[in-house]
Amino acid sequence: MYIFMGRQFRANKIHKTEEKMKTIQVFSETEELIISETKKMLQTSGDLEDIKIIEGTLLSLEMLAQSISHYPSLLNQQVxxxxSRSLETLVQNLCTHPGLNLLLNTPTKAVLGRGFTIAKMNFFILISYVCADYLHLCSGRDNIRKVIALNVFSIMAEEVFISIISDDKLNIDLRTKSGFLLAKIWEHRIYKGIEELEPILTDLWISRQSFTPSFGTMQGISEITSFCTGRNPMWLNFLEDSEFNEDILDALKEYLMGLSYEEMIKIEDYMEAESISSFNMSDLERVLEQSKSYPMNDYHDPREMYHFYVRRKNNAMFREKSCMRGPKSTIEKYIICYMLKHGIIAGNGN
Known part of the structure; x- marks a missing residue:
């Protein structure tokens, strides 16, 4: 009888664990397909050592996901x-402990989950290296790069929401909506409810590579408006919004031109002093007397999108604290705030 009860207890425990496991999606269908095709490719090539590495990393990811899933759901009430703790009290706690205080008030599941996302990103980077060695067999390189980009985007979106929550100058309603969306990222480790963000920001990232800045008209918005609205119709509404101001324009210029606000001012001053109407990019470092603030090593590496965001965010925070001219936030933050205000993304507890 004791053994039976023990087995029953273990069965219930396993059942509950499986229920919790549903909150962490280890791989999407696309990711599963990439993994399957990579294994087949390696089996065809007879590279048993690489197969062993792939299998070992897969097992580690699955074990990590299982460990995270054992923590209570962030979306349900816990007594x-x-x-008592609920999604509402979690969001309230996040909004009342901004900045550095937020880290020590972050649920364990969220902290471990971020590590999981980075680990998964690194796994697909590993797969991309393997595929580079078998170009004649690998047909899904673009899909691999997109999967890496989606994981990078998830990490970046998490940071943008944290920056909104931590900004006590924003109204509490906006910060609360961001808190709910952040909790969903933490819970599922995929961007549930914010799918609208990904195409807008990633398309802008890709298309900025073809943007040719006209340094002779750096104060103008016409070329920026034309460029952005050609990518996504939402940009026109964003640029024509009543709250669109010089600060947002400067943040957008930084993004598209790949230069800090201070660097753009320096170029404008140089052009005025030299009485020239156009600027040659080959003279950039000579005029700046140093390397660019936002170096871009490899446009094809999705991680550059995150590096670019962090550098601009750090500069914006420095300007804010130092009361300096220039954008006080990133364009990503401004766009997400706009989308939240206008209900383009739903920030609620549902």
Whole structure:
């Protein structure tokens, strides 16, 4: 009888664990397909050593996901003695502990989940290296790059939402909506409910490579408007919004031109001093007297999108603290705030 009860207890425990496991999606269908095709490719080539590495990394990811899933759901209510926690209290706690204080008020599941996303990104980078060695057999290189980009985007979106939550100058409604969306990222490790963000920001990232800045008209918005609206119709509404201001324009210029606000001012001052109407990019480092603030090593590496965001975010934070001229936030933050305000993405507890 004791053994039976023990087995029943273990069965219930396993059942509950499986329920929790549903909150972490280890791989999407596209990712599963890439993994399957990579294994077949390696089996065809007879490279048993690489197969062993892939299998070992897969097992580690699955074990990590299982460990994370054992933590309570962030979306459900949890009661411990006289204490109760829910999605609403979590979001409230995030909004009242911004900045550095937020880190120590972040649920364990969220901290581990971020590591999981980075680990998964590194796994697909590993697969991309393997495919590079078998170009004649690998047909899904573009899909691999897109999967890496989606994982990078998830990490970046998490940081943008944190920056909104931590900004006590924004109204509490906007910060609360961001808190709900952040909790969903933490819970599922995929961007549930914010799918609208990915195409807008990633398309802009890809298309900025073809943007040719006209340094002779750096104060103008016409070329930027024409460029952006040609990518996504939402940009026209964003640029014509009543709250669109010089700060947002400068943040957008930084993004498209790949230069900091300070560097753009320096170029404009140089052009005025030299009485010239156009600027040659080959003279950039000579005029700046140093390398660019936002170096771009490899446009094809999706991680550059995150590096670019972090550098601009750090500069914006420095300007804010130092009361300096220039954008005080990134264009990503401004866009997401706009989308939240206008209900383009739904930030709620549902």
């Amino acid at each position: 411990l003695g006289k204490h």
